Amino acid sequence: MTDTRDTDYLRLADKALCGEELTYEESSGLLDAGAGDLLPLLQAAFKIRRTYWGTEVRVHILNNVQNGLCSEDCSYCPQSGGSQAPIAEYPMKSEGEVLAEADRAWRAGAFRYCMVFSGKAPDLARTRRIAGYVEKIKAKYPLEVCVSAGIFGEEHLALLKDSGCDRINHNLNTSERNYPLICTTHTYRDRLNTLLAAGKAGLEVCSGLIAGLGETRDELIELALTFRRLDVKSIPVNFLLPIEGNKAAAAGLDPQYCLKILCLFRFLNPRAEIRVAAGRELNLRSLEVMSLYPANSLFLDGYLNVKGSPGPRTLEMIRDAGFTIASEFRLEDILDGGKKAPPLGRESLKTGRDLRPAL
Ligand code: SF4
Numbered sequence: 001m002t003d004t005r006d007t008d009y010l011r012l013a014d015k016a017l018c019g020e021e022l023t024y025e026e027s028s029g030l031l032d033a034g035a036g037d038l039l040p041l042l043q044a045a046f047k048i049r050r051t052y053w054g055t056e057v058r059v060h061i062l063n064n065v066q067n068g069l070c071s072e073d074c075s076y077c078p079q080s081g082g083s084q085a086p087i088a089e090y091p092m093k094s095e096g097e098v099l100a101e102a103d104r105a106w107r108a109g110a111f112r113y114c115m116v117f118s119g120k121a122p123d124l125a126r127t128r129r130i131a132g133y134v135e136k137i138k139a140k141y142p143l144e145v146c147v148s149a150g151i152f153g154e155e156h157l158a159l160l161k162d163s164g165c166d167r168i169n170h171n172l173n174t175s176e177r178n179y180p181l182i183c184t185t186h187t188y189r190d191r192l193n194t195l196l197a198a199g200k201a202g203l204e205v206c207s208g209l210i211a212g213l214g215e216t217r218d219e220l221i222e223l224a225l226t227f228r229r230l231d232v233k234s235i236p237v238n239f240l241l242p243i244e245g246n247k248a249a250a251a252g253l254d255p256q257y258c259l260k261i262l263c264l265f266r267f268l269n270p271r272a273e274i275r276v277a278a279g280r281e282l283n284l285r286s287l288e289v290m291s292l293y294p295a296n297s298l299f300l301d302g303y304l305n306v307k308g309s310p311g312p313r314t315l316e317m318i319r320d321a322g323f324t325i326a327s328e329f330r331l332e333d334i335l336d337g338g339k340k341a342p343p344l345g346r347e348s349l350k351t352g353r354d355l356r357p358a359l
Contacts, residue, residue, distance in 0.1 A: 009041050013048050016048050038256055057323050058325075059109050064116055067118055082247060099133075110143060113143045117130065134147065148169035171238075233273060
């Protein structure tokens, strides 16, 4: 027998698949789903995900091409001037270093290679250098390339478009109301204008959020709708990673709420590449694998300055859940060259002391 709520979520999925926008009440209902409604909600989100993306997962690997040394004061970021987090700071990596890392990303099964540069807004000379890196990567590897380097103007974006760059990333991160509370050195509008200009330059736009920065539920819905109106092709849904030394404090997210946020973004942006991004391990905890039902993409090997779970563990999670990756390489070959796992050795067996701790 099917529960009424099950058919409600499936009806909303059908509505989303017909291109209709969910109402405020319907969107809000997704975030309010009770624990017992989680599976039907995920099933409905998966119906949308499967229609556009099948069971494929796009694996993204980030490269901090320039790290730290940033003038901005984003409260969540260990690269910001105000952060005390002890990160490794360095200026822009050489072309050779970036190309070697692109090679590694390609062999690790990456679909997209995301080059991230700290800083507010690159000047034209710096943008030319970035465009040169993109050209070289595109000539050598069948990788999609995304550049994240802050605020860009029209001239800068034209250079990147000519270089073969596929995508520009610039996250809105939070709502317009909340923005001054997380950053005072640039505005939500600055970020929005870059996204609008990138779209005009013919570049695909990637823009996401960081849940857990004090935004309200209504603001999450507002953000999801903003991405829908901007026709954002790729939405990284980050969950705050509270880092010692940063201004942004622990987020109070729980695993089920994180899954509901992913579902909300899937329902309101049905065709978008929804990425379960930074903080998936910490915030989704034991429910991490379930994020693959609303999301069709993830980061491998951590997030800028924070380590994630080891690459093979993430790939195993994808394989074990019956999903595949978008790569020239087979998941099995990347993982273990097709070999079976070895039998458990002595070190895996419980000892007498483990078995009889009261003795
Ligand atoms: S998010 Fe970007 S602009 Fe903000 S502090 Fe970090 S590197 Fe700088």
